[in-house]
Amino acid sequence: MDDLQKATSQAIVNVFETGRILGDYGAVAVLKGDNGHLTYGRSQTTLGSGNLYKLLLSYCQQPAAQFGTQLQPMLPRFLQKDFSLDTDSAVKGLLEQAGSDPVMRAAQDQFFNENYFAPALRDADAAGITQPLSQTVVYDSHIQAGWTVLKSQMPGINDLGGETAWIAKYVEKRKAWLQSLKPPLPGTVYRMDSFNALINAGKWNLALPLTVHGVTITAEALSSDTPAPGFQPRTLRLTTPYLRGDDVKQLQNKLNPGVTPDGIYGPFTDALVKKYQAGQAPPIVEDGAGPLTRKSLGL
């Protein structure tokens, strides 16, 4: 699995978990049950499981962590699984703000990679599962849990005629299993419906673009609005969901000066781009707002 496929794989599970391609690093929620309580981050790290403490510890140990000094004193409460944190609005607010810190994002990415993605790939490899979509199915089962239970009830890959048939059967079995569980777990069968759609479309290599749960994943959508040094800014196009970010705001400021930009590359912004491109001499021919348009606008 290459980097783009890995990003796509994680984006698929992000969509399942948060409805967003890049996940919601600042999401805070309070869940019921002994293993739930306060949850945080892109993939619902919970206070009850002790993982939230591990994540915050990792973050606070980073020198560049913007909120490290504020969160550091609270770590013992996370270690002790102090459930009064569920109602501590100050802590929840702090966590929401930390979600925008690139260091927190990196910490979450590393945490989820080490605790979920890498083990999932190891389990997939052990089971003889090698295709990116299949590995994503396994990863999703690690994130949502239940891989061990269901895997033990499945026949061998060779018994079902190979990996693709096995994964299709596994997805079918997992869907039935989710539907058999208590609410709201049956409500999450959209994950298996999405996998079924990808399987039927033959997206075994996770070639982009692809759509899961109403969200279209493109290379641009996987890119950040603040590109790393040495990387070209992303091309802004009309996608579903709409691209957001500061780069969109900069574009809107140039195209529609005097109006407060909303940072949304929707149909109106796209119409502004096309109007601008058509008004140039010669007209700019480009799909979306790419390098030619940015250069013309002086961005």
Place this chain on the structure above:
Amino acid sequence: MTKVPAPRYLAAFLACVPQAGLWAQIPNPMTLSPTAASRGALFEIRITPAPGAANKKTIQLSRNGAVADAANVTFPAAAAGAPFATATVPDDLAFGLYQVIVTLDNRTYSAVLRLRPPGTAEIKLDKVDPDHTYSTETVWIAPDPQKPTQNVHSLRTVRLTLRGSNFLKHTPEELRKNPQDNTIWINGERQWVNWAEGCSAKSGTRDEGVAWGIHGTEVSSEQIELCHVTVPANGILLVSAAYGEPEPQTDRQQFTVYRMGTAEVAFISFGITAALTILVLSILWFVKTPYRIAGEDYTMGLLFLDKETDTYSLSKFQFYFWTLAAIFAYAYLYISKVYVQGGDWPDIPGTLPGIIGIGAGTAIGSQVVTAANGSKGAGPEKPGYLDFITSGGVVAADRIQMFLWTIFGVIAFCVGVLQKAPGTISGIAPVPNGMMYMMGLSAAGYLGGKMARNPGPVIAELSVTPAMSDRALAKAASATVDLPDFNQPSVAAAASLNGLPKVANSNAQKAIDAFAGAIKAAGGVHTTSDLANLLANLAGFRRDCESAAAAAAADFSATPTAASGQDAAAAQQAAAYLQDFSADVTQAISAAAAPSMDSVAASGSVPRVIELRGSNLAPDGAFEIGHADLPFRMLLNKDGQHAPEVVTRQDGGTFANVLRFSIDPAHLASTDLAQYQAWFGADATWVATLTNPDGQKADQSFSLPPATTPPS
């Protein structure tokens, strides 16, 4: 031959011939030379002392009131050694004994002449071989012309092949002149055989009968075929032959027509055996309540079932099999003797008690050995035919040999019985001593093997505590349904909605309305079915909203004014906010599902105790669930050992009557935990197997949750 008034000759011949004393009253004894002659042959007549002269001289041959003149009669001149007269036999006389009567005026002389074929050879009839038959032919007999009210009726006839020597073979012309030269007697009655038509004669039909009568074919001088021979009531035909009548005849040869052949009698015997078997099965069917094993009813199988082990019993099978063979054999003998041979009710053949005794002795011996030594292993939970050759699921050589000897012995015995035809059978041939010895040895080997073998495990009951699956326990533990909390995203979305400007463009208004509709839909989720519909509804609102935003943008492109731009921007924001709201809803559902999933998949497994009750349960045996080993390392008994716990030890041995397996998933390695969750994670039915060290095993199924109908 001239017919003469019967009274005169009958008075003279019939009165004189049988009463030898009257011969002496004939004044001049007459002799013939030769005393036997063929047609056209010359014979001499001598009368001593010579009779005197007579004016009227006649020589006639007489039989049964019929008189014929001798041919070529001469009266040579008297001289020393010369006969009184010579004559030749007429060509058209039938064979047989004739009175030669010489009449000289009013004096009469007579002597007996036998008319026979040329030569001296006599007709000879061999013993009929085969001397019996089971097949008959139906001949349809036309009504007697004298009795026109009669209908065509059937006659049971038989076809006979007579072999012997010196039968006469005629040409058609000869047959026409002298049709009864080969004379046949059946049961003392002379038969008028239709030789001309032969055995190719038709047998008639129900509509068109034929004339009654025996037909015959002179095949050769050594063979005669007879057909349409009426079968007498007793089926016995005593057949003799001669040249003419009345004597001499050949010896009477017996031929018997039996009513039924081997196939018919065997079929009826089999039917009787089957009927008796069905009678027993019917009693079982109507009287016995079904015996239930692992949810399956056994009614007919009760005949073979050993309830202690829920297996089919080989000794019972052997006993029944030999009993049925004995019934079949005796039925065959009875029908043959009583109905085929017409004899008396035959006694029980001496061989039958012997074979029944071996079967009964083996069955009883088996019970004795089981009582003393313990039962065999139960093997698979449900009884099957493999039980006949296995003990506790392990193939047993002693059982195979007995099974095979029983099958072979019964077949050989029945075939031996059928070798005797119903018409000739006199009794059941005794089973050879060697065979009886072999059967006894086979039974002894079986009982010996049973005695030498260790008793095997029998599981009467298996209980799992708790009896519900992990998933069912998790469901039961959380009676209330945790619906996702959409309050926070709804509040945020409502705030975004309120922040949108008022618009004039209809498409922009549609976009805003769709956003508002989505928020309202999320607020209406109160049940699990509402939740199931929400995602589909949100997808619809999103499509509508995004389409409306695109339309508003198109309106702006068509009329690029500040107002249309504001409206298009508002529509774009509405669509974007709805996208965010949809994502938040997804996130809320996913978040709400997480703890439920954790309880199901991660920490949902609870400790369990599996308890076996039965007999001969070896604590050091191997235990499997669903053909997967339950290794000792997964067990933890009350002494802290990785081993099963013997709750109740069986008297005087190492076996247990109650064996307990305790498993705590908290102490299991990941692979063992995975296996544990596979067994007990979800509702399922499994087959547990306990295999004793000697390989005998017992199966018992169980289900999570337990079946509503407890296994018997």
